[in-house]
Amino acid sequence: MYQIGPAWRDLVGSIARWQLWAYLGVQDIKLRYRRSVLGPFWITLSMGMTILGVGILYAKIMHTDMHDYFPFFTVGFIVWNYIASLITEGSTVFINDGGYIRQVPGPLLTYMLRSSWRSIIIFFHNFIIFFAVMAYVQIWSGWGYLLAIAGFALVTINCTWIALLVGILSARYRDIPQIIQSLVSVLFFLTPVIWQSNQLNGRFAFIEFNPFYHFLEVVRAPLLNAPIDPRSWLITGGLAVLGWIFALLFFGRYRRRIVYWV
Amino acid sequence: MASIVVSNATVDIPIFDNTSRSLKKAAIGYSIGGVLGGRDHKAVIVRALSNVSLDLKSGDRLGLIGPNGAGKSTLLRVLAGIYEPTQGTVNIAGKVAAMLEMGLGMNSDATGFDNIRMGGLYLGMSLKEIDAKLSDIAAFSELGDFLNLPVRTYSLGMRTRLTFSLVTSVDPEILIIDEGISAGDAEFMQKAEGRLLALVQRSNILVLASHQLALITELCSRCAILKHGEILKIGPTKDVVEEYSDSEQHLIADQSELISQAPAIEVRTTPA
Numbered sequence: 022m023y024q025i026g027p028a029w030r031d032l033v034g035s036i037a038r039w040q041l042w043a044y045l046g047v048q049d050i051k052l053r054y055r056r057s058v059l060g061p062f063w064i065t066l067s068m069g070m071t072i073l074g075v076g077i078l079y080a081k082i083m084h085t086d087m088h089d090y091f092p093f094f095t096v097g098f099i100v101w102n103y104i105a106s107l108i109t110e111g112s113t114v115f116i117n118d119g120g121y122i123r124q125v126p127g128p129l130l131t132y133m134l135r136s137s138w139r140s141i142i143i144f145f146h147n148f149i150i151f152f153a154v155m156a157y158v159q160i161w162s163g164w165g166y167l168l169a170i171a172g173f174a175l176v177t178i179n180c181t182w183i184a185l186l187v188g189i190l191s192a193r194y195r196d197i198p199q200i201i202q203s204l205v206s207v208l209f210f211l212t213p214v215i216w217q218s219n220q221l222n223g224r225f226a227f228i229e230f231n232p233f234y235h236f237l238e239v240v241r242a243p244l245l246n247a248p249i250d251p252r253s254w255l256i257t258g259g260l261a262v263l264g265w266i267f268a269l270l271f272f273g274r275y276r277r278r279i280v281y282w283v
Numbered sequence: 284m285a286s287i288v289v290s291n292a293t294v295d296i297p298i299f300d301n302t303s304r305s306l307k308k309a310a311i312g313y314s315i316g317g318v319l320g321g322r323d324h325k326a327v328i329v330r331a332l333s334n335v336s337l338d339l340k341s342g343d344r345l346g347l348i349g350p351n352g353a354g355k356s357t358l359l360r361v362l363a364g365i366y367e368p369t370q371g372t373v374n375i376a377g378k379v380a381a382m383l384e385m386g387l388g389m390n391s392d393a394t395g396f397d398n399i400r401m402g403g404l405y406l407g408m409s410l411k412e413i414d415a416k417l418s419d420i421a422a423f424s425e426l427g428d429f430l431n432l433p434v435r436t437y438s439l440g441m442r443t444r445l446t447f448s449l450v451t452s453v454d455p456e457i458l459i460i461d462e463g464i465s466a467g468d469a470e471f472m473q474k475a476e477g478r479l480l481a482l483v484q485r486s487n488i489l490v491l492a493s494h495q496l497a498l499i500t501e502l503c504s505r506c507a508i509l510k511h512g513e514i515l516k517i518g519p520t521k522d523v524v525e526e527y528s529d530s531e532q533h534l535i536a537d538q539s540e541l542i543s544q545a546p547a548i549e550v551r552t553t554p555a
Contacts, residue, residue: 040404040410041404041405044401045401048393048401055392122365123365124365124381124383124384125381125406127407277367280365280366280367281296281366282297
């Protein structure tokens with residue numbers, strides 16, 4: 022039965038338990054980096070080094086201006102890593118929290134929100150790099166920052182429904198997390214993160230039909246004060262609504278089975 | 284008012300091994316019409332609960348007894364709303380606290396205090412409620428400054444003290460306890476018993492599964508015998524417990540009965 026009611030109640034109940042998932046998300050990160058001096062800033066540091074190295078190299082390879090390319094790659098790479106972590110970590114949520122799912126009564130999407138919240142926290146650690154780069158190249162986007170926040174929210178909403186779908190499938194079929202891992206790494210190269218969309222002559226399918234391109238654009242373009250195709254907003258917003266309806270229908274169908282699968 | 288109504292609940296638990304969980308097998312099975320791949324389409328299914336009906340109202344204290352693998356834990360999970368039965372329905376009204384395993388939510392790298400907060404949140408408390416109860420939990424556990432240390436530095440007994448102090452601090456409407464509420468050393472046990480009783484008294488509905496008939500007799504007004512996932516008998520604790528102890532002695536005499544206590548396992552097509 023594909024009914025949306027129970028799934029919707031699960032979602033509302035999960036959001037209501039915000040104290041639980043917010044606390045657990047923070048604890049996850051604290052424990053992952055316990056006893057380390059830099060803590061979660063290790064991610065920031067390693068990402069900063071990647072951005073510095075790759076940014077300089079590819080600007081040279083592609084013969085583009087450092088002042089253009091560097092901020093472009095910085096924002097794209099940080100947002101891409103955020104998208105990737107939402108989806109890949111989401112795919113293992115039900116599996117990893119299986120112990121709790123079998124012990125604790127309560128809405129299941131709590132665990133999904135915990136995982137998304139964890140990715141959000143890490144995203145903002147990485148965002149420090151953005152400010153450093155922006156200070157260096159002297160770009161100020163003004164109102165664009167507000168638009169970027171809206172874009173960020175839409176990307177989060179979108180990637181969470183994708184995570185929910187792959188999370189349910191992964192609980193049942195344990196090959197899915199591996200498939201998702203490789204898909205995400207392939208998509209990194211197929212999506213304009215390292216390369217810019219105007220470098221591609223003629224082959225628009227990689228861009229136009231790649232939802233991740235549009236996800237990137239609604240955050241990247243406003244932050245860089247760059248022009249954006251309104252269709253990117255339309256596609257990202259539309260997918261957020263349609264995707265959640267589909268994911269909730271699917272979740273509603275299999276929600277009660279998940280506890281038997283994990 | 285808290286209540287639980289279970290009608291004709293059946294729980295089939297699929298047990299996947301590595302082959303039946305693999306996507307490859309499912310895909311192959313599909314492409315060749317499930318003939319050759321058909322074997323992999325089947326998962327072992329344990330019928331853990333079969334056609335169980337129950338009606339619990341405020342004030343009910345139900346004890347569950349029965350041999351290992353009789354379906355007690357499964358029924359507790361159904362009553363807690365964790366398992367939704369494969370067939371039949373369950374309606375639960377009221378705030379549920381389930382203690383199915385000691386040491387739930389313990390993260391050995393987090394401190395005792397952090398574990399109290401995490402465990403309390405899992406048990407459905409708000410951070411405000413937890414903070415209000417924190418000093419009581421800490422005092423009852425007698426762990427003192429150890430609460431500032433990671434739980435991995437604790438001995439088993441200290442962990443048990445911490446979990447017990449935490450889980451008995453909740454205010455649920457429906458309390459679901461699986462056996463094994465042991466609480467460390469003898470001195471602490473005595474203290475613990477009083478606290479457990481107080482918890483039972485302030486919850487509206489209690490369901491307790493245990494092998495300790497004395498505990499059941501002390502805490503429960505009604506009692507049910509479970510066997511092979513079915514309720515054999517349900518009624519006033521005294522009658523049911525008497526009958527159970529008689530039949531248990533009978534069972535020990537009859538070895539063949541003991542073997543048939545294992546749950547029924549059947550191989551069927553996976554339901555999902």
